[in-house]
Amino acid sequence: MKARWKGKGSEAKAIADPMSKIVSQLQSSLIHSNTHGLLSSCSVLVEVDAQLADLLNRACFGRPRITAEKDNEWFQLDMEEAFYLCFSLKCLKVVGEDGCIKSNEELWEYMKSKKAVFPVFYMAYSHLRHKNWVVRPGLQYGVDFVAYRHHPALVHSEYAVLVLSEGDNDLNGRLRVWSAIHGTVRLCGSVAKTLLIVNVNNNCHGAISPSCLEHYTVEEQTITRWNPEQCREDQAVVRI
Known part of the structure; x- marks a missing residue:
């Protein structure tokens, strides 16, 4: 089955801006900003500025949460998305309910307990x-x-x-x-x-x-x- 592009020029846009490049930019920006996520039941919440919000949207990680804040945005990451950023890309740290940063092993056990x-x-x-x-x-x-x-x-x-x-x-x-x-x-x-x-x-x-x-x-x-x-x-x- 061939790719079904949405509208004229969509394929050219994708070729000009490959997903690997976007994810690499997101990884670099998250590391530079030292971003932390917050454990929230079966997901991870991340507060980001406009630049990181744009990269998360373009890389298709998480979904924006509507809040009253104007300067920053909140994104909700599924467990697989959050652990991929933490463990595979090593660009995100997650804080538990106790206020401490979770190690990969602790995060792994937590997510296994939920799913x-x-x-x-x-x-x-x-x-x-x-x-x-x-x-x-x-x-x-x-x-x-x-x-x-x-x-x-x-x-x-x-x-x-x-x-x-x-x-x-x-x-x-x-x-x-x-x-x-x-x-x-x-x-x-x-x-x-x-x-x-x-x-x-x-x-x-x-x-x-x-x-x-x-x-x-x-x-x-x-x-x-x-x-x-x-x-x-x-x-x-x-x-x-």
């Missing part, structure tokens, strides 16, 4: 982000994530992502029967997306600490409906 499948979801999220895909929640499509080639303002999402993990019956059970696969693929087709299965294997290393992630492996598999139109012979039938 049992966090290690698997984070591995899938970081895997796609490292490949410069924009990854956003996919709840409205009945999947875990949706993946965009660039900013959602420029292009429609191409992939509806389901995360599976060997040995996790709750996750893998979603596609265990044919009717579930058929229904999911039909839904993806109706919204012009390809179903992408991201299978995360921990290789028996568990999820004791973030350092275990280096032993994880990720496999990708796309599932699409067979279209007979693509398989017909183009030549006209010769009648005798």
